[in-house]
Amino acid sequence: MADADNRFIARLKLMTPLGIAELLALERLLQDRREFRAGQDIVKAGDRPDQLHIMLSGWACRYKLLGGGGRQIVALLLPGDPCDLDGVLVGRQDTSVATLTSVIVAVVSRDALLSVGRAHPRLADLLLWLTTLDNALMSERIASMGRRSARERVAHLFCELFVRLSSVGLQTSNAFALPFTQEVIGDTLGLTSVHVNRVLQALRKDGLIDLREHMLTVKDWPGLKAVAGFDPNYLHLSGMRAAPTSQEG
Amino acid sequence: MADADNRFIARLKLMTPLGIAELLALERLLQDRREFRAGQDIVKAGDRPDQLHIMLSGWACRYKLLGGGGRQIVALLLPGDPCDLDGVLVGRQDTSVATLTSVIVAVVSRDALLSVGRAHPRLADLLLWLTTLDNALMSERIASMGRRSARERVAHLFCELFVRLSSVGLQTSNAFALPFTQEVIGDTLGLTSVHVNRVLQALRKDGLIDLREHMLTVKDWPGLKAVAGFDPNYLHLSGMRAAPTSQEG
DNA sequence: CGAAGTGTTGAAGGGTTTCAAGCATAGTGG
């Protein structure tokens, strides 16, 4: 059970070099695992959580339910992402987390998390860093929803997912699986599933992507980036306080 | 001169009890101050900041500029709010910060910030907590922009500002100053200033608010909350959950 | 087989934007 199969540890190592002691502490921390089927709630809004869940495989989303019955997805969660860090830190969960596929998570008690942070300051730094990264993703999402058209939003989401999947090593070719419905895309971007459908058709017709049976193929990466106005800087993939690396795709 | 005039320290004290040593360290940390006039940039996107700015008085906003020339305000900053915590922690600023009024900030070097965090774990916890709170605000903003109408968004923003101002002791009556233009409201909520204007008139006509010369009066608080679907839980004003590992005495 | 979920398409309607103009206020300089 090295960290080869652990996207979370792999991701942290990308951010900052970790020593043996830190890696051992991490592996011990992540021992407990739990599996969920698709369409289940891992955490519910209003909970007072004392456990952190960390995605190891599968897809999930953090969401809010509004009074009118609408759902807004606040974040899409990939392997390596903490599900409910905010709720654990602040003591009260104000978003729910639902699985989109079958999912394996590591379950970490709040106390264990904090005491590991005390023992290994660099791991505590990473905790703060993960929260900050979440922040950056949400800032960009706000920018999308406020000032980008539906076409631009969808393109931007695909660009982001493509890069994020690549960054955790789940992406090699120009095609990847989007194992969820068009309604999920709509709930993520503040659109209806009907309009998402039309936008997807337009992007297909323009030769930018192909999306069939939950398989997304990026046929024209520069074109897609241009439509989206995508600049990957906000993903902060270059690591903690590292030099800027302009990735070209 | 102690922390009576310092909204940042006052706010932290609301969240968790602080000892004498911690308060002294905080005051020493916040000694350096700087003043900006209205309409200036405190930080610019792309900077590699080594200083944290903390709002002590006035209004500011964090924003992004999009390719098409549009501006999206990601957060409105009040006294007590850190301006650029994300950028300082992650090493690269991906939002700009602009003043909306004349502003006084405390300027804290990154190194001083981190070393104080090492010396006083509870202050480090508060840093993480502030980041998490920012996160919560942005989640709710995403929900607003994705699933609420313009009328609901404006009402929700006013509810949020009202409660936030109250929480830092800047709000006592049912009226408060909104020292910025309707375009700022639009850039915050993803609307045009023209439409914001029309929405404001409707809210006025319905007897919910009165807004004249940058002075907002809430005339029907229950009504405004109802329109907004406002639930203040996400602001986490009840304080920080006791952190077992950072209890001292 | 029937039911449920998802993708697709069409038509109509509405919320918001865009464009344009007019008005008020404050500041500036002659």
Next chain:
DNA sequence: CCACTATGCTTGAAACCCTTCAACACTTCG
């Protein structure tokens, strides 16, 4: 004191993006 300018608020009309409602095809699954 009066143009003159700049900024922000207000209003109207037209256009547009997106939603809503509805229907149908297709697949999966009990």
